Amino acid sequence: MKQIVVIGAGVNGLCVAVQLAERYFNLANVTLISEEISPNTTGDGSAGLWGPYYCGKTPDHKLVKWSSETHVFFHELWMHGLAGKIGVCLQPCMRLTTDPNGYPEPAWKEIVFGCQKMTEPELKRLSNEHGRCYTGGYHFATFTCEPSGLLPYLFNRFIAVGVALGHKNWLEMKRCYQFEDRWHVSVLHGYTKLF
Numbered sequence: 651m652k653q654i655v656v657i658g659a660g661v662n663g664l665c666v667a668v669q670l671a672e673r674y675f676n677l678a679n680v681t682l683i684s685e686e687i688s689p690n691t692t693g694d695g696s697a698g699l700w701g702p703y704y705c706g707k708t709p710d711h712k713l714v715k716w717s718s719e720t721h722v723f724f725h726e727l728w729m730h731g732l733a734g735k736i737g738v739c740l741q742p743c744m745r746l747t748t749d750p751n752g753y754p755e756p757a758w759k760e761i762v763f764g765c766q767k768m769t770e771p772e773l774k775r776l777s778n779e780h781g782r783c784y785t786g787g788y789h790f791a792t793f794t795c796e797p798s799g800l801l802p803y804l805f806n807r808f809i810a811v812g813v814a815l816g817h818k819n820w821l822e823m824k825r826c827y828q829f830e831d832r833w834h835v836s837v838l839h840g841y842t843k844l845f
Contacts, residue, residue, distance in 0.1 A: 652678040659684035660693040661797050664804045671811040682808060688801035699743070700724060700793045702758055710757035718761050724793040736803050737796030744768070744789045746776065752786030765790035 652674070656667040659682055671680040688694055700721055702713045727738050746768070747753040759765040768776075768787040777784045 654678050654680045656680065656682050657684070659687045659801075659805070660691045661698075661801065664801060664808065668804050668808050668811075671808055675811055680811075688805060689798060691797075691801065693797035693801060695798075697737075697794060697796045699741070700795070701743070701745075701762075702756075714757050714761065717758050721761050721793065724795060728793065732803070735799060737799030739794045740791055741794050742789065742791050744776075744787055746773075746782075746784045746787035748783055748785055750785060753788060756788060759788065759790070763791040 654670055654674075656663055656670065658664075659667075663682065663684065667680055667682040670678065674680070684691075700717075702717050705713055724738050727733060727736055728740060733739060740763075745753065745756075753767075755767075756765070765788055768784075768789060772789075773784045773787065776782075776787075
């Protein structure tokens with residue numbers, strides 16, 4: 651059986667661990683190693699607004715795929731009445747620009763709810779209100795998430811699969827990387843989309 655070690659129990663690490671543990675149940679042993687777990691992670695003091703942002707040169711088709719999976723995950727939590735417990739909230743949003751070229755049509759516009767290009771009167775009103783000169787934008791509804799609620803939920807899903815949790819500090823985690831090949835263990839640092 652494949653041995654997989656995920657390092658870090660923050661939002662990304664725990665999401666990766668849950669995905670692997672649930673998708674590869676009976677095919678791989680997943681161990682989560684972290685110095686801290688919720689409520690003592692950095693993520694517990696943060697919140698997030700769903701939406702691709704500062705994605706570099708990531709191709710649009712990948713952004714849409716990954717972003718859609720995360721949005722669907724939040725939507726399912728919201729639809730099943732878990733939003734209050736987990737800290738998921740549906741919020742109206744605007745993305746505006748002052749770029750002379752305007753705001754290009756977002757690749758993710760079909761993922762969010764009600765995404766529409768802002769009209770000239772809307773841009774003019776917002777420009778006056780904000781003391782800016784907006785040249786384009788979109789308004790839509792999307793989700794916010796508070797990790798202080800999401801992390802315990804994910805942790806319980808991880809434990810429910812019957813997997814292992816290790817408490818390690820950074821030096822002990824570094825040793826995991828050094829022995830990765832010798833022990834035939836796949837070591838993953840939490841680094842991917844939520845779901």
